[in-house]
Amino acid sequence: MTDDRPVILVSGGAGYIGSHACKVLSQRGYLPVTLDNLATGWRDAVRFGPFEQADLLDRKAVDRVFQAYKPRAVMHFAALSDVGESAREPGRYWRVNVGGSLNLIEAAIAAGCLNFVFSSTCATYGEQDGVVLDEDCAQAPINSYGASKRAIEDMLRNFEASHGLRHVVFRYFNVAGADPEGEVGEFHRPETHLVPLMLDAIDGKRPALTLHGTDYDTPDGTCIRDYVHVMDLVDAHVRGLKWLEDGHASRVFNLGTGQGFSVREVIARSASVTNRPVPVTEGPRRAGDATALVSGSRRAEAELGWRPARSTLESMIADAWRWHQGPGYSA
Ligand SMILES: NC(=O)c1ccc[n+]([C@@H]2O[C@H](COP(=O)([O-])OP(=O)(O)OC[C@H]3O[C@@H](n4cnc5c(N)ncnc54)[C@H](O)[C@@H]3O)[C@@H](O)[C@H]2O)c1
Numbered sequence: 001m002t003d004d005r006p007v008i009l010v011s012g013g014a015g016y017i018g019s020h021a022c023k024v025l026s027q028r029g030y031l032p033v034t035l036d037n038l039a040t041g042w043r044d045a046v047r048f049g050p051f052e053q054a055d056l057l058d059r060k061a062v063d064r065v066f067q068a069y070k071p072r073a074v075m076h077f078a079a080l081s082d083v084g085e086s087a088r089e090p091g092r093y094w095r096v097n098v099g100g101s102l103n104l105i106e107a108a109i110a111a112g113c114l115n116f117v118f119s120s121t122c123a124t125y126g127e128q129d130g131v132v133l134d135e136d137c138a139q140a141p142i143n144s145y146g147a148s149k150r151a152i153e154d155m156l157r158n159f160e161a162s163h164g165l166r167h168v169v170f171r172y173f174n175v176a177g178a179d180p181e182g183e184v185g186e187f188h189r190p191e192t193h194l195v196p197l198m199l200d201a202i203d204g205k206r207p208a209l210t211l212h213g214t215d216y217d218t219p220d221g222t223c224i225r226d227y228v229h230v231m232d233l234v235d236a237h238v239r240g241l242k243w244l245e246d247g248h249a250s251r252v253f254n255l256g257t258g259q260g261f262s263v264r265e266v267i268a269r270s271a272s273v274t275n276r277p278v279p280v281t282e283g284p285r286r287a288g289d290a291t292a293l294v295s296g297s298r299r300a301e302a303e304l305g306w307r308p309a310r311s312t313l314e315s316m317i318a319d320a321w322r323w324h325q326g327p328g329y330s331a
């Protein structure tokens with residue numbers, strides 16, 4: 001390799017969040033190497049560094065990527081992350097998320113790459129009405145997706161104790177928005193996330209958005225979530241990487257704004273940002289959904305100096321809408 005930038009191995013770099021992370025890493029002087037099997041990601045989203053098509057379940061292939069690029073650290077985004085599917089097919093979530101992470105962790109250790117940044121989720125907290133969700137809160141996942149992520153957090157702690165694997169765990173709340181320059185954005189097939197489905201309904205790509213439950217114990221009956229802009233989220237990842245490079249101890253950080261919005265509030269805000277009506281139908285609850293998930297922590301701000309700059313509903317919807325109408329969305 002002639003490029004002498006520090007290499008970061010990005011698992012899941014062809015996916016929504018991983019592709020944004022690659023963009024920001026490359027802007028900040030790193031060489032992001034994407035390892036992805038394209039299960040839910042896209043070749044076109046890998047634009048900011050080399051691409052290695054490999055499955056995390058193939059340990060030999062993962063070892064080869066470490067040998068070829070000698071990364072300084074790993075950012076591990078690759079996972080299955082559809083809450084509803086995880087309720088129906090728990091085996092896939094344990095196999096891919098937990099088994100794949102075990103391979104990646106063991107390969108990193110074998111290669112002497114001991115700095116590891118991991119995508120976890122607020123779904124590890126489960127359903128805890130009235131509890132402030134900070135990092136010390138008990139984890140009680142209510143679906144196998146959340147359970148698989150909690151298991152990986154445990155795995156990281158075990159491998160730190162045995163092999164010195166230093167790690168930062170980010171428990172994301174709901175990620176939304178897109179690269180404001182429109183190079184990458186969110187595109188899943190099938191799509192399950194609220195914002196892209198709503199934008200599809202607004203511009204006629206789907207007949208309507210279905211409200212998954214209107215009888216929750218919230219002011220308007222729909223679930224409450226804490227939405228964070230994908231660009232703010234990946235900025236925190238680069239800060240997490242520097243935290244490890246600076247020699248700090250392993251740490252868990254929530255990534256959310258601390259403000260919750262109901263599904264109906266997101267819909268109302270989208271109608272005003274796009275200046276178009278949102279066709280809506282009411283449906284039953286979706287298996288595995290918690291009533292309200294809102295971060296109650298300022299740890300990332302206090303310790304990483306992280307300040308979300310674009311995480312208003314307006315910015316997230318406006319950036320997602322721009323991406324949605326551009327050429328990349330249906331590529
Ligand atoms: N989007 C959110 O709101 C959100 C919230 C909390 C946590 N997360 C976590 O963030 C991470 C990224 O989420 P995303 O929304 O970008 O998902 P995504 O589906 O867009 O990206 C995941 C990527 O991982 C790849 N992948 C999956 N299985 C693989 C395997 N076995 N080997 C190699 N590559 C594999 C996929 O092809 C895809 O490119 C996930 O770990 C997810 O659990 C996301």
Ligand SMILES: O=c1ccn([C@@H]2O[C@H](COP(=O)(O)OP(=O)(O)O[C@H]3O[C@H](CO)[C@H](O)[C@H](O)[C@H]3O)[C@@H](O)[C@H]2O)c(=O)[nH]1
Binds near residue numbers: 082123223
């Ligand atoms: O068509 C839809 C899609 C979503 N929703 C609702 O909108 C809210 C947000 O749903 P998303 O599917 O966009 O996001 P989730 O909260 O289910 O999931 C996100 O947060 C989870 C943690 O709970 C996981 O981390 C997961 O990876 C991440 O996508 C939920 O109340 C959901 O029921 C609808 O009403 N209709």
